Amino acid sequence: MGILEGKKLLITGVLMDSSIAFHVAKLAQEEGATVVLTSFGRTMKITQTIARRLPETPVVIELDVADQEHLDTLADRLREHVDGLDGVLHSIGFAPQGAFNFLEGTWEDVSTALQISAYSLKALAVAALPLMPEGGSVVGLTFDAKFAWPVYDWMGVAKAAFESTNRYLARDLGPKSVRCNLVAAGPIRTTAAKSIPGFEQFEQVWDERAPLGWDVNDPVPAAKACAALLSDWFPATTGEILHVDGGVHAMGQ
Known part of the structure; x- marks a missing residue:
């Protein structure tokens, strides 16, 4: 029996079969x-096409985390397919670029990054909460x-807000x-990474700094960590922030 046997999971962010989210979905199934x-x-059409590469083709529902109506109706729309979420x-x-x-980043650019990349964690969790049981x-x-990473700039600030949001959600x-x-x-060569100018700077040095080494083309280790956290094995x-980076976070310069 698998560690996610009987679980019902909502997975966002599946755009390509190289993405971490795709491999989380695959492992989960x-x-x-x-x-x-x-x-x-x-x-939507891209995700529906990629979804057919999973062991079982899942339902794909529409969700724009910047659309409050999508969030407000998420639980009801999910109930058409599952009776709960684990x-x-x-x-x-x-x-934005x-x-x-x-x-030089404008507040318009920065506020978009913060809404989509940080606030959306709270928004998504609250939208899904009516379907989530204890555990x-x-x-x-x-x-x-x-x-302060090279090239990451306001996205790095958004990720700091994202990590703080996680702690408040945990509370x-x-x-x-x-x-x-x-x-x-x-760093993984995903669609999101390709949209960051100069992201190859991370790829060039990460394997050298990682005690365990690092393969920018292998999303599976990170996906396995996600699957484990979605299971009952961390009750x-x-x-928490679980690092799956070959050990770079623990090393000095």
Whole structure:
């Protein structure tokens, strides 16, 4: 029996089969879970196509985390497909190109990055909460925000806000027996990474700095960590950031 046997999971962010979210969905199905995916707008057809590469083709529902109506109706629309949710994967991030220039980024650019990449964790968790029983799990993906990384700029600030949001969610959802944790993955060649100008700077040095080494083309280690946190194997862990980066976070320069 798989570690996610009988679980019902909502997974966001499946755009390509190279994405961490895709591999979380794949592992979840292999471990016995029922999976529902989200997408919206022009990317719906892309997600529906990629979904057919999973062991079982899941339902894809529309969810734009910047659309309050989508959030308000999420639970009712999910009830058409599942009778509850045991876990949610937040794999959502976006910043306009202007946000990748720290000194010149406008508030319009920055506020968009903060809404989509940080506030949406709270928004998604609250929207899913009516379907989550005790023991539910919210898991998000981050890129370690302790440092001022090259090229990351306002997206790095958004990730710092994201990590703080996770801690406050852990505080407020803990009494409802819902856990909230993040996986801080090393750089992976995903659609999101390709949208960041100069992201190859991370790729060039990460393997050299990682004690365990690092493969920018392998999303599976991070996906396994997400699957474990969505399972019942971490019943007393919340507000945590689990690093899956080959050990870079623990090393000096």
